[in-house]
Amino acid sequence: MKAAATGAQLGRRAPQTIPRRGTIDQALLSALQTPHAHLRSVCLDRQLLVVDEVHASDPYMRHLLTELLRHHLASSHALLLSATLGAVAQDAFLGAAGAKQSGSKLDDALKMPYPALTNGAGEHLPLVVASTRTKSVTVESVPHLSDPGALLPTIQRALAQGARILVVLNTVGRTLALQRAVEDTVPADTLFHCRDIITPHHGRYSPADREVLDAAVSTRMGKGSNSGPLLLIGTQTLEQSLDIDADLLITDLCPMDVLLQRIGRLHRHDRERPASMKEARCLLLTPENGSLKDWLQSDGEATGNAKRIGLGSVYADLRTLQLTWDYLRQNPPIEIPRGNRLLVESKVDPRFQTVV
Structure with missing residues (x-):
């Protein structure tokens, strides 16, 4: 030995x-x-x-x-x-x-409590909830998953109304492509800057640069930050551990638990918002044909085009994506955090998934 x-x-x-x-x-x-x-x-x-x-x-x-x-x-x-x-x-x-x-x-x-504090024996412990803040979010399916650039007119209108917009896409390639498109069409002063450089947010930066970038995001879009039109585009790196308070969220289709994390960056704090952004609204980029079936090969694997969008690659189980999409088409709006337990368990838990 x-x-x-x-x-x-x-x-x-x-x-x-x-x-x-x-x-x-x-x-x-x-x-x-x-x-x-x-x-x-x-x-x-x-x-x-x-x-x-x-x-x-x-x-x-x-x-x-x-x-x-x-x-x-x-x-x-x-x-x-x-x-x-x-x-x-x-x-x-x-x-x-x-x-x-x-x-x-x-x-x-x-029936499990939410939020919950559970010890190693599986027992739920008393929990003092620091906040009882709730929000209702309307999720609108937008059939432009193959072409996020089709939302440029929507982005331009929202910026003109003074909105802070967060766009979260599933892959770095999609993020960079949309970033290039918006740089050609919207005023530069409305785009997110880090140290005076127009910058998208993703995971390919060095650790030192990423630390600076994360701090800039929270400073510019977090609690107590200045209002005014702003557009930040990035990947899943934006959905965790960052203080972001957006007026409008645009996101790729993703599993329900991931979507809830992204929605957590929408209307995160109490502050004054543009008149058109008083209600929390999420635009969900979905397939153009209304189904994920065309994104599958005969062997059940996702097609190359699907994987480039993050379907079948970043998020390997297409069933969770279909279940999430089906629910949102039938049951908008969603109530947070009251609906979190139902949304996560019934749309993500593998024991509760049906064949789609």
Whole structure:
């Protein structure tokens, strides 16, 4: 058996392995058979592991996190945070803590409190809710998924009315294409700038640049920021851990839990808004033909065009996309946070999905 580490190795390498604050992939590497994985694990031992936005993990990441928790909780503690975590994922994480799997049916899942504070035994603890603020959001399907540029007239009108607009697209390629289009058609002073440079928001920046960009977004669009027309375009990087208060949201079709995160950046704070933006409104870019069937090949795989939009690639399970779209076509508007539990459980949880 290979020694875990000599004293010299541990002293020399361990402090360099995992920062006190970092991305989840650095911690997940300790659950894989990779070089020095044991040193990554040692750095986490006897520490409080805090994982924010835990709902954002895909099935593979969720499995790795479950294994990481199984080891970590043998000697330490963990705190998982999420606004849209479904019951199945919660069961898996609680199972890593030794809690009995609930195997809850949909009715049981829907009865779970929201928001909720749950300990490692699966017990719901008393929770003081800091805010009772609610909002009603109208979601309008716009059949221009293949061509977001078709919304340029809508964007121009909203900017002319003084609106702050947030556009969230599923891929960097789509984001950059729309950014180029708007730079040719709307006044430059209405576009988001970072250090005097017109800038979209996505995950391809260096860590140092990303930190500056994130701070600029929260300063320009967060609580207490100046009003006035503004357009910010980006990818999923905008839907988490940033303080953004938009008057109008434009977004690609995405799973319901992801959509709720994006809607969380719409009318986030109480402030004065343009007369035409008093009501929270989300424009959802959807397929032109009214169905996702044409985006599938005969073997059930998503087509190349679909994957370029993020359907079947960024969001691999097209069933969740179809269920989300079907619900929104039948049941607008949505009430937040009152409707969150129903929306997440019935449209994202794999046990409750039907064949579409």
